[in-house]
Amino acid sequence: MRTRTLASSLAAAGALALGPGVLLSRMLHRAGFDPATDRLPEPYTVRVTAIAPGRLTLRPAPGAPPNAHLEPGRYLLDAARGQASLGPILETNGVVAIRAYHHLLGSLRAGDLARLDPFAYPGDPRQAHGLAFEEVQIHAPLGSFPAWYIPGQRDTWAIMVHGKGANRRETLRLLPLLTAVGFPALAITYRNDEGCPPAPGGRYTYGRDEYEELEAAIQFALGLGAQRILLVGYSMGGAICLSLMERSDLAPRVAGLILDAPMLDLRSTIAHGARQRRIPVRYLAISNRIAARRYRFDWDDFDYRRTAIDLQVPVLLFHGDADPVVPVATSDSLAAARPDIVRYVRVPAAGHVRSWNVDPEGYADAVQHYLAALA
Known part of the structure; x- marks a missing residue:
């Protein structure tokens, strides 16, 4: 009876360890190996609240990270109705940020949702x-x-x-x-x-x-x-x-x-991503093996x-x-x-x-x- 209980406990512990590994291997495939994931449209992360000559005011869009408007540096501001060259932050109180701005295409209006495109330039x-x-x-x-x-x-x-x-x-x-x-x-x-x-x-x-x-x-x-x-x-x-x-x-x-x-x-990159998402890195020992076997690759190739x-x-x-x-x-x-x-x-x-x-x-x-x- 004790042996059977021990075996059952070990099996249950193995299943508990395997479960997160299977889930993580699927997440890894979707985020890291499936091109379809990268073809999903990029979300709008900022909202335009005011436009003035050479200056544009932004705040985070609903559901976006609270610092989305505070990304340092230069970007292409990409909105549904227009694009602009977006420069460094000129002023901010944390809630909104006023940034240097140069209009490029279309029309931008207060209230428009947009994204900060790091490629910085449009087209070709x-x-x-x-x-x-x-x-x-x-x-x-x-x-x-x-x-x-x-x-x-x-x-x-x-x-x-x-x-x-x-x-x-x-x-x-x-x-x-x-x-x-x-x-x-x-x-x-x-x-x-x-x-x-x-x-x-x-x-x-x-x-x-x-x-x-x-x-x-x-x-x-x-x-x-x-x-x-x-x-x-x-x-x-x-x-x-x-x-x-x-x-x-x-x-x-x-x-x-x-x-x-x-x-x-790639292994170091996956571990870095897990830490960013506060996923216990110990689970990767299992999920990485499952992913390699399921999707037929060798981690050393990467x-x-x-x-x-x-x-x-x-x-x-x-x-x-x-x-x-x-x-x-x-x-x-x-x-x-x-x-x-x-x-x-x-x-x-x-x-x-x-x-x-x-x-x-x-x-x-x-x-x-x-x-x-x-x-």
């Missing part, structure tokens, strides 16, 4: 910066993938890779700094992007497979006369760049990397820390110390391990891929110095 290279560009097709094993091609005079090309759930507009903040000094540039797409071929399994693989589209983009550039390649990667785009450095025969063509909040290790440490080309690394998505500690470790090749710009108060937004002048200065040395 021409609309954002007046840059001539072509929409080209990159032919990869899975099919054709659109890319923006901005011509330049140099034989080193910049190939720019956006992050998970983002799009090519993510590159618009950096793009004019590259073209100003003559770098031709490609802002590419990859599998599971909206309008692009899906992955065979329909899931993100954090660079393990997406690097094939980047490899095809390098081949495209080489076919048009490129001699060297500068890789630019944001968040998961950084993982894709490092996956190429690990897996591709074209890696020797890469002359340098600019990485912005790169996802260097760990690029050793690849990054073993790089032999110069790296410009940006990361905000308030990043809620990718732990800044992973970039700290890379910078500490390779001070000989890594120039590290750790930006106070910057969230995920927000280093430019918080300090655009400092960001530009770091990029310009890096590009001068790369040339």
Whole structure:
């Protein structure tokens, strides 16, 4: 009787431990691996309460985080009826914030709901910066993938890779700094992007497979006369760049990397997210195993820390110390391990891929110095 009771207790304890693990593995798949989640519309987080010449007053939208209107830095204010360039906070009492403002498109009115778009610029290279560009097709094993091609005079090309759930507009903040000094540039797409071929399994693989589209983009550039390649990667785009450095025969063509909040290790990123949501990290030991078995992947395929440490080309690394998505500690470790090749710009108060937004002048200065040395 005692043995049966003990067995029953152990079974019940196992079920209690397994239950959160199963739930977390499903949450992980939905938030981390399912592209459909990233295609849901971004919610409106702020409400416009007043508009004056050069000044716009915001407060949080109903149900939004209470500090949504206090995000530091520069953004694109995106509303249903219009868009504006939104600058730093000029005044705030916490309840409302008055920010620098420049009208761009449509009409904005007091009462409108809007969102702060960190990509900062609307449209495409021409609309954002007046840059001539072509929409080209990159032919990869899975099919054709659109890319923006901005011509330049140099034989080193910049190939720019956006992050998970983002799009090519993510590159618009950096793009004019590259073209100003003559770098031709490609802002590419990859599998599971909206309008692009899906992955065979329909899931993100954090660079393990997406690097094939980047490899095809390098081949495209080489076919048009490129001699060297500068890789630019944001968040998961950084993982894709490092996956190429690990897996591709074209890696020797890469002359340098600019990485912005790169996802260097998915396990660390998942643990960081759990801590942000106050989920006990001990549950991850179970949920990670369940997820790997259910969705048929190996966590080691998404760990690029050793690849990054073993790089032999110069790296410009940006990361905000308030990043809620990718732990800044992973970039700290890379910078500490390779001070000989890594120039590290750790930006106070910057969230995920927000280093430019918080300090655009400092960001530009770091990029310009890096590009001068790369040339």
